[in-house]
Amino acid sequence: MEEQPVFPEVTLEDSKERVYPFSEFAGKYVMLTFIYTACTDVCPELEMNLAQVYNSISEEYVGEDIVFMSISLDPEQDDPDTLEKYRAYFGSDGETWRMARITDEMELNALLDDFGVIVIPDGYGHFQHNSAFYLVDPNGILIEVMDYIEIGTASDNLLSILKEEASDL
16 A cells, blocks of 8 residues: 555456456546455455445446446456346446456456455465455555445545545546
């Protein structure tokens, strides 16, 4: 977090089978989580909490100033069809909140390393990993790592950032 890494240029494939570079979101904040759909532990809670943050943000900001994205840690298993089913469980619209994967292993690993996300495969198709909300600014710089359990704090922090940005225009 202190290093404020820049989101590396990666190619995403989302639940709608669209393929695009992360730079598609230049000029917008991006609230991120890292998940995998076979997770039965922290990932469902992480996504339910992200849904609450997403729903707390005024429609005037969502899509215009900020987008939400859940990126899979398991691109082999989490194909677009799987991501599409997962998306529906949490009320993600697939547009202003996207579920995506990075199919290039080197790109995914570079992103995880840059953002300090530790992923340890257990050998049985599951992973141990740290979980948080990650906020990338309109220049692609990681500016906040927030506790995913503190939903109100994350929502308040995000709204404050968005309002401040709007007042600077």
